[in-house]
Amino acid sequence: MEWTLVSTDHDRGVEIRLTGDLDLYNAPRFSIYVLQKIEVGWSKILLDMRGVEYLDSTGAGSLIRIAQALRKKGAKLRCRNLGGSPRRVLEMANILPLLEETR
Amino acid sequence: MGRLIVRKLIVDERNELFDAQGMRRIEFPSEFERIRDYAAEVLRDCPEAFREGNLLEQQLSEIIKNGIKHGNRCDPAKRLRVWFDFRKRVRFIVEDEGEGFADLEAWNEFYRKRQEALHAEDFDTFLAMASYRGPRSDDMDGGNSLVAALEYWNGGMIYNGVRNKVGVVRWYTGGSDQPPAPRSDRS
Structure with missing residues (x-):
């Protein structure tokens, strides 16, 4: 899995484009990266999930930990282009209410 | 506000989901790095x-x-057995060689409270409870796999008495039969 910073505008927030599998092998690395960034100042984050084709419970757990960290800063994790089985997994795990879906 | 749905993990040693007659069987070592390979191998002939x-x-x-991480604790000497059947529906029985899912009741209680918070739209509580942390959990565990599994395995998800073996079934719309309710009346 890879991720790319699309935008790092401090007012509008950071946009991260994800590509690949957000799974038990890759998701921990991604969440550690984002959590460290939140610790040093990121408070608005938008995840572009268009390139994510596979997401499992570890991936869902990563999104939860990021959402929890942002909640402490009064912000909500934003996502866009969430579809297919990753969306279905988050729906079945009741994680969708934690996310703000945007276009 | 929608209907409050609280499902439960069930222990039922004699449940029909453990009847392996006619099912194919495959066995794997407990290699964490190969979990997705094992799943792909089981599903090789799946419609x-x-x-x-x-x-x-x-x-x-x-x-x-x-089974590999929590059951066998990634001990390469311990095996994971999978029975599978793709006739009309998907059925699996997965057995590890661990001590069993001791936290099953605690997880059911966690799930009930989490669902109640969601139903009440109490997102602070829901978010605080969004991940389950049992005595053996680590940062990568969240109980989310079981939350999703209870919805996905629409014909039942049953543990044996030792709790090291789980039977699941998923029925599909348009199949020849309707999904039966999981048999949880025998203990």
């Missing part, structure tokens, strides 16, 4: 109609992961 994109592979991987 496309049952796969739902990669959803079936994902759900089977979760069960295999639970």
Whole structure:
């Protein structure tokens, strides 16, 4: 899995484009990266999930930990282009209410 | 406000989901790095109609992961056995060589409270409870696989008495039969 910073505008927030599998092998690395960034100042984050084709419970757990960290800063994790089985997994795990879906 | 739905993990040693007659069987060592390979291998002959994109592979991987990571604790000497059947529906029985899922009742209680918070739209509580932390959990565990599994395995998800073996079934719309309710009346 890879991720790319699309935008790092401090007012509008950071946009991260994800590509690949957000799974038990890759998701921990991604969440550690984002959590460290939140610790040093990121408070608005938008995840572009268009390139994510596979997401499992570890991936869902990563999104939860990021959402929890942002909640402490009064912000909500934003996502866009969430579809297919990753969306279905988050729906079945009741994680969708934690996310703000945007276009 | 929608209906409050609280499902439960059930222990039922004699449940029909443990009847392996006619099922094929495969066995794996407990290699964490190969969990998704194992799922793909089990599903090699699975009809496309049952796969739902990669959803079936994902759900089977979760069960295999639970057996290898939590059951066998990634001990390479311990084996994971998978029985599978793709006739009319998808059925699996997965057995590890661990001590069993001791936290099952605690997880049911966690799930009930989490669902109640969601139903009440109490997102602070829901978020605070969004991940389950049992005595053996680590940062990568969240109980989310079981939350999703209880919805996905629509014909039942049953543990044996030792709790080191789980039987699951998923029925599909348009199949020849309606999904039966999981048999939880025998103990």
